[in-house]
Amino acid sequence: MKRPAELVFIPGAGIGHVVSTIEIAKLLVSHDDRLFITLLIMKRPFDKLFTNTDSSISPRINFVNLPETTDLSCFKFFVENQKTQVRDAVAKLVESNQSGSSKPRLSGFVVDMFCTTMIDVANEFGVPSYVFFTSSAACLGLLFHLQTLRDEHGKDVAEFMHSDSDLVVPSFVNPLPASVLPGKLLDKESAESFLNYARRFRETKGILVNTFWELESHALHSISYGKNPPVYPVGPLLNLKSSDDDKGWDILSWLDDQPPLSVVFLCFGSMGSFGEAQVKEIACALEHTGFRFLWSLRQPPPKGKMALPSDYADPSRVLPQGFLDRTAKTGKVIGWAPQVDILAHSSIGGFVSHCGWNSMLESLWYGVPVATWPIPHFGCFSETPIKELGLAVEIKMDYRKDSEVVVSAQDIERGIRQVMEHNSVIRKRVKEMSESNKKSLMNGGSSYSSLGRFNDQI
Numbered sequence: 001m002k003r004p005a006e007l008v009f010i011p012g013a014g015i016g017h018v019v020s021t022i023e024i025a026k027l028l029v030s031h032d033d034r035l036f037i038t039l040l041i042m043k044r045p046f047d048k049l050f051t052n053t054d055s056s057i058s059p060r061i062n063f064v065n066l067p068e069t070t071d072l073s074c075f076k077f078f079v080e081n082q083k084t085q086v087r088d089a090v091a092k093l094v095e096s097n098q099s100g101s102s103k104p105r106l107s108g109f110v111v112d113m114f115c116t117t118m119i120d121v122a123n124e125f126g127v128p129s130y131v132f133f134t135s136s137a138a139c140l141g142l143l144f145h146l147q148t149l150r151d152e153h154g155k156d157v158a159e160f161m162h163s164d165s166d167l168v169v170p171s172f173v174n175p176l177p178a179s180v181l182p183g184k185l186l187d188k189e190s191a192e193s194f195l196n197y198a199r200r201f202r203e204t205k206g207i208l209v210n211t212f213w214e215l216e217s218h219a220l221h222s223i224s225y226g227k228n229p230p231v232y233p234v235g236p237l238l239n240l241k242s243s244d245d246d247k248g249w250d251i252l253s254w255l256d257d258q259p260p261l262s263v264v265f266l267c268f269g270s271m272g273s274f275g276e277a278q279v280k281e282i283a284c285a286l287e288h289t290g291f292r293f294l295w296s297l298r299q300p301p302p303k304g305k306m307a308l309p310s311d312y313a314d315p316s317r318v319l320p321q322g323f324l325d326r327t328a329k330t331g332k333v334i335g336w337a338p339q340v341d342i343l344a345h346s347s348i349g350g351f352v353s354h355c356g357w358n359s360m361l362e363s364l365w366y367g368v369p370v371a372t373w374p375i376p377h378f379g380c381f382s383e384t385p386i387k388e389l390g391l392a393v394e395i396k397m398d399y400r401k402d403s404e405v406v407v408s409a410q411d412i413e414r415g416i417r418q419v420m421e422h423n424s425v426i427r428k429r430v431k432e433m434s435e436s437n438k439k440s441l442m443n444g445g446s447s448y449s450s451l452g453r454f455n456d457q458i
């Protein structure tokens with residue numbers, strides 16, 4: 001019998017990365033009873049995890065909170081600066097595992113897509129690394145493609161920044177207009193970091209991706225070849241546990257009073273917020289459509305400060321005058337939303353989203369069609385694969401026109417009307433995909449089998 005094995009997981013900072021990493025850890029240990037996992041959690045002072053990081057979730061999962069860092073000048077350096085802490089934590093783990101032959105042996109690191117620098121630490125301990133890619137396979141394919149263009153064809157990807165041409169990217173079904181590529185991916189300074197992530201992915205023994213075959217078969221085929229390490233689609237990895245705070249209860253009981261499919265939900269992820277002019281356009285669109293709405297409205301962090309948006313003490317400050325009174329019977333403006341509970345509610349008819357990959361997977365799980373309003377932060381964009389599959393309608397598309405460009409109330413209204421249509425083809429397709437979604441994780445399903453293949457090589 002094989003000796004028990006221990007994997008060290010290094011999730012990226014932020015809810016969009018930590019939650020799915022905890023879910024993959026839970027799935028892996030439930031599939032293999034000789035596996036132990038230690039998660040090293042990096043925290044910035046403003047990170048709210050909104051998730052359970054105590055070890056009671058499984059006796060074979062252990063959380064270690066790394067000391068909080070205050071130097072937040074740059075994300076890349078934030079991760080780099082954690083190397084010493086990671087090294088120390090792993091050394092302690094190895095030492096405590098030496099005390100008995102029944103203790104697990106360190107078998108590898110699973111590093112977040114943005115923590116590839118930790119591959120160096122895995123190498124110091126003489127164990128292999130794997131990547132956990134928290135976004136879509138299409139996005140992973142794009143990173144590989146840009147890196148190949150750069151390293152093998154000498155192409156300067158910054159050229160695409162101002163280009164109007166189409167780009168043939170193997171992980172996308174249709175050519176991509178250069179204008180939809182996130183500026184961060186092409187910008188001279190940040191592009192090099194992204195290309196470097198892709199270079200380092202290729203050094204690893206495998207890439208776990210939070211997706212499933214039925215959703216992204218085209219993208220997955222396109223990256224499962226030649227020089228790339230084996231790719232394991234193991235999603236959707238979602239924490240569907242209900243919120244138990246009082247605020248959440250108030251929102252859900254409001255939804256209980258609304259008719260089925262009548263409410264449009266607007267929420268822009270953990271990092272999404274708008275300036276006052278854009279907030280007013282959204283409010284006008286909502287009022288004009290007359291649909292019931294639930295709107296997670298959050299205020300931007302102070303300019304130049306690395307922080308997350310926060311809830312408004314008084315949202316009427318940025319809304320059109322009298323908006324809250326006029327819509328009191330049909331709408332609710334909230335701060336942080338218990339998103340999965342909301343998407344699960346039968347009154348929700350459509351979701352206006354910034355297209356973070358977790359949000360996309362959550363809405364597909366519950367069969368809620370999406371109106372896409374991408375706000376790319378780290379250059380991972382998720383709405384294109386969803387739209388290519390006919391699972392979403394579009395509000396805003398051009399990434400280069402960043403958040404400073406105000407989307408008009410008319411464009412928002414058009415998107416909301418489309419996404420709320422009851423008998424649309426999109427709604428039907430989303431429902432069908434919702435079924436495949438659930439099957440992929442069941443015994444014999446595509447993600448279930450992928451997990452088995454991954455476990456076999458640990």
Ligand SMILES: O=c1ccn([C@@H]2O[C@H](COP(=O)(O)OP(=O)(O)O[C@H]3O[C@H](CO)[C@@H](O)[C@H](O)[C@H]3O)[C@@H](O)[C@H]2O)c(=O)[nH]1
Binds near residue numbers: 016381
């Ligand atoms: O009010 C809110 C806002 C968000 N969420 C949850 O927070 C998560 C947000 O994740 P995601 O939708 O992926 O958005 P981001 O927080 O923006 O995620 C980052 O990480 C993702 C995974 O790599 C990338 O796809 C995104 O582009 C990147 O911005 C989801 O589980 C939401 O349910 C809430 O519960 N309430």
